[in-house]
Amino acid sequence: AQKITQTQPGMFVQEKEAVTLDCTYDTSDQSYGLFWYKQPSSGEMIFLIYQGSYDEQNATEGRYSLNFQKARKSANLVISASQLGDSAMYFCAMSGTSYGKLTFGQGTILTVHP
Amino acid sequence: NAGVTQTPKFRVLKTGQSMTLLCAQDMNHEYMYWYRQDPGMGLRLIHYSVGEGTTAKGEVPDGYNVSRLKKQNFLLGLESAAPSQTSVYFCASSYGVDIYNEQFFGPGTRLTVL
Numbered sequence: 323a324q325k326i327t328q329t330q331p332g333m334f335v336q337e338k339e340a341v342t343l344d345c346t347y348d349t350s351d352q353s354y355g356l357f358w359y360k361q362p363s364s365g366e367m368i369f370l371i372y373q374g375s376y377d378e379q380n381a382t383e384g385r386y387s388l389n390f391q392k393a394r395k396s397a398n399l400v401i402s403a404s405q406l407g408d409s410a411m412y413f414c415a416m417s418g419t420s421y422g423k424l425t426f427g428q429g430t431i432l433t434v435h436p
Numbered sequence: 437n438a439g440v441t442q443t444p445k446f447r448v449l450k451t452g453q454s455m456t457l458l459c460a461q462d463m464n465h466e467y468m469y470w471y472r473q474d475p476g477m478g479l480r481l482i483h484y485s486v487g488e489g490t491t492a493k494g495e496v497p498d499g500y501n502v503s504r505l506k507k508q509n510f511l512l513g514l515e516s517a518a519p520s521q522t523s524v525y526f527c528a529s530s531y532g533v534d535i536y537n538e539q540f541f542g543p544g545t546r547l548t549v550l
Contacts, residue, residue, distance in 0.1 A: 326478075331476075353535050354535055355535035355536055355537065357538070359541075365524070365543065365544050366541065366543050366544070367526065367528075367541035369538055369539075369540075372536060372538065374535060374536060375535070413478060413479065415479075417535050417536075417537045418535065419535070422467050422530050422532060422534070422537035422539075423469070423481055423484060423494070424469075424479075424481075424528075424537070424539055425481075426471075426478035426479040426480070427478050428476055428477060428478045429478055
């Protein structure tokens with residue numbers, strides 16, 4: 323069984339600063355993928371970034387980067403130069419070998435202050 | 437190209453009533469999923485489908501039924517609604533089983549059962 327843990331119910335950051343959202347995972351699969359989704363107050367789920375378990379380099383997508391530490395089973399999301407529009411709920415999720423299903427964490431609410 | 441659409445967007449039911457939520461995707465995806473989102477619990481998989489005519493149970497299937505008669509549509513049914521089924525329901529679709537299984541989400545349906 324897979325499990326995703328996000329231990330930060332809420333995070334606050336000042337505009338233009340960087341912030342790290344924590345995610346730890348547990349799985350018995352040898353191959354797996356790690357995802358981050360953003361859910362703004364409007365409710366839609368927006369894909370941000372992906373990291374494969376065999377990828378040697380950390381994934382980056384614009385201001386988003388994924389700090390992947392396989393030995394520690396962590397996949398933290400780093401947002402650089404925070405913007406007011408980054409205020410949202412953020413979900414960490416993982417895939418494995420079971421029909422593409424995603425297992426989600428509980429989410430972290432990020433609030434960006436001006 | 438509408439992506440993933442869900443109808444209705446909002447619905448209020450009385451305990452014991454039945455309803456069907458419709459999900460449609462125009463990306464020719466094989467895999468489709470139904471999730472529910474509850475506060476503090478992230479997204480939990482209800483049922484999923486790996487192709488037309490096939491369905492399988494997810495993490496929280498009790499009280500729900502699904503059908504996938506056409507590849508582009510995935511229906512979620514509540515035969516006798518209960519207050520515990522008050523939630524936001526998301527449909528998602530994806531290409532397939534690879535661990536890089538980005539799921540594309542619909543806008544969600546907010547269901548209240550009185």
